[in-house]
Amino acid sequence: MTDVVVVGSGFFGLTVAERLAEQHGANVLLIDRRAHIGGNAYSAPEPETGIEVHQYGTHLFHTSNERVWEYVNRFTAFTGYVHKVYTTHRGEVFPMPINLGTINQFFRSAYGPEEAKAAIREQAAELGGKEPSNLDEQGVNLIGRPLYEAFIRNYTAKQWQTDPTELPASVISRLPVRYTYDNRYFNDTYEGLPVDGYTAWLERMADHKRIEVRLDTDFFDASQDASKAAVVGQVPVVYTGPVDRYFDFTEGDLSWRTIDFEQEVLNVGDFQGTPVMNYADLDVPYTRILEFRHLHPERDWYPKDRTVVVKEYSRFAERGDEPYYPVNTPADRDRLGRYRDLMTGEKDVFFGGRLGTYQYLDMHMAIGSALSMVDNKLEPIFGGKAA
Numbered sequence: 001m002t003d004v005v006v007v008g009s010g011f012f013g014l015t016v017a018e019r020l021a022e023q024h025g026a027n028v029l030l031i032d033r034r035a036h037i038g039g040n041a042y043s044a045p046e047p048e049t050g051i052e053v054h055q056y057g058t059h060l061f062h063t064s065n066e067r068v069w070e071y072v073n074r075f076t077a078f079t080g081y082v083h084k085v086y087t088t089h090r091g092e093v094f095p096m097p098i099n100l101g102t103i104n105q106f107f108r109s110a111y112g113p114e115e116a117k118a119a120i121r122e123q124a125a126e127l128g129g130k131e132p133s134n135l136d137e138q139g140v141n142l143i144g145r146p147l148y149e150a151f152i153r154n155y156t157a158k159q160w161q162t163d164p165t166e167l168p169a170s171v172i173s174r175l176p177v178r179y180t181y182d183n184r185y186f187n188d189t190y191e192g193l194p195v196d197g198y199t200a201w202l203e204r205m206a207d208h209k210r211i212e213v214r215l216d217t218d219f220f221d222a223s224q225d226a227s228k229a230a231v232v233g234q235v236p237v238v239y240t241g242p243v244d245r246y247f248d249f250t251e252g253d254l255s256w257r258t259i260d261f262e263q264e265v266l267n268v269g270d271f272q273g274t275p276v277m278n279y280a281d282l283d284v285p286y287t288r289i290l291e292f293r294h295l296h297p298e299r300d301w302y303p304k305d306r307t308v309v310v311k312e313y314s315r316f317a318e319r320g321d322e323p324y325y326p327v328n329t330p331a332d333r334d335r336l337g338r339y340r341d342l343m344t345g346e347k348d349v350f351f352g353g354r355l356g357t358y359q360y361l362d363m364h365m366a367i368g369s370a371l372s373m374v375d376n377k378l379e380p381i382f383g384g385k386a387a
């Protein structure tokens with residue numbers, strides 16, 4: 001007997017399913033329309049080389065949330081991987097995010113922190129107090145024209161396929177500049193990669209006698225016995241698919257950006273010496289190149305003569321594309337408001353996750369918000385069951 005249907009086996013759905021099964025003794029039916037569990041965190045070994053490739057873009061785990069860190073460590077150990085990113089601009093490689101190393105290399109200077117701050121402050125004063133009216137002006141206002149034009153302007157134009165003068169200033173509220181040589185990408189307390197890969201971690205979460213996983217099962221396929229038509233109103237449903245799809249797009253499509261991945265196996269042991277190289281200039285059509293072997297330097301079984309690289313091309317998503325990053329225009333926010341009104345009318349349907357709430361969530365945020373949903377909304381329904 002099914003006590004709850006969870007739609008979507010990404011980190012949000014898996015966390016809810018695991019907690020309801022383990023902590024609340026519920027029988028969970030977890031469905032996903034894809035042929036694998038794990039949502040966008042899924043990874044698999046590239047068949048020729050055995051190198052683990054994150055199928056939906058690089059996934060680096062990081063968190064400062066103690067509860068989430070304790071929870072995820074029940075299912076996997078983490079390597080000591082620390083993420084760093086570099087960017088190529090006009091044939092030269094610079095460390096990211098912008099830090100004292102980037103600044104001194106770019107200006108051919110030897111500024112200390114205070115001198116660098118003063119130089120950037122002076123460059124950022126160009127608008128003379130005028131309110132930035134678009135992303136271009138906002139960028140200049142935040143870090144000054146030279147650094148903005150070198151590292152942010154064209155990279156952002158490629159990400160959005162739109163000239164930054166036509167993008168709203170609100171797209172970037174801050175551009176972090178570090179006045180030290182620290183180029184660690186994340187500031188979180190904990191960081192690392194699952195020792196034996198994402199899929200092993202994801203599978204351990206689903207491996208519970210009270211969780212039944214059904215893949216290749218679309219919630220909107222009325223021929224399935226776990227479809228929307230069959231289950232809503234019968235058992236509680238946790239829905240982590242796209243919110244506009246749930247309501248048949250009645251309030252309009254929410255807009256997303258997507259990424260096209262171009263994967264190649266190269267006959268070299270090391271292509272770029274680092275996991276992520278951004279390309280800041282417009283003459284390179286992709287935004288970055290990922291080289292997956294560098295995420296796991298400890299895996300000495302990876303081949304020494306071949307490597308896997310993936311080029312990323314960013315564009316607006318159309319229906320049928322994988323939705324990755326919410327665009328979040330004012331029209332989107334209006335539509336989302338109307339969808340939220342509709343959600344309140346859906347008794348015993350709980351919307352969560354990246355797609356179900358139309359917001360970008362890092363993995364630790366998806367897991368943290370799933371734990372909160374279990375505490376605040378599902379515990380009152382399932383709390384009475386024996387564990």
Ligand code: FDA
Binds near residue numbers: 039324362363
């Ligand atoms: P997720 O999208 O993972 O899962 C939703 C699931 O619902 C999918 O499996 C989908 O198939 C299923 N589904 C949808 N509709 C359905 C239907 N009708 N029927 C059945 N199933 C349906 N985070 C981080 O911490 N570090 C990082 O480095 C990155 N990197 C990164 C790169 C890129 C390119 C993206 C897009 C995202 C990241 N993330 C990330 C974010 C990370 O992917 C995110 O936190 C999780 O995907 C959130 O998990 P969810 O369960 O919310 O969604």
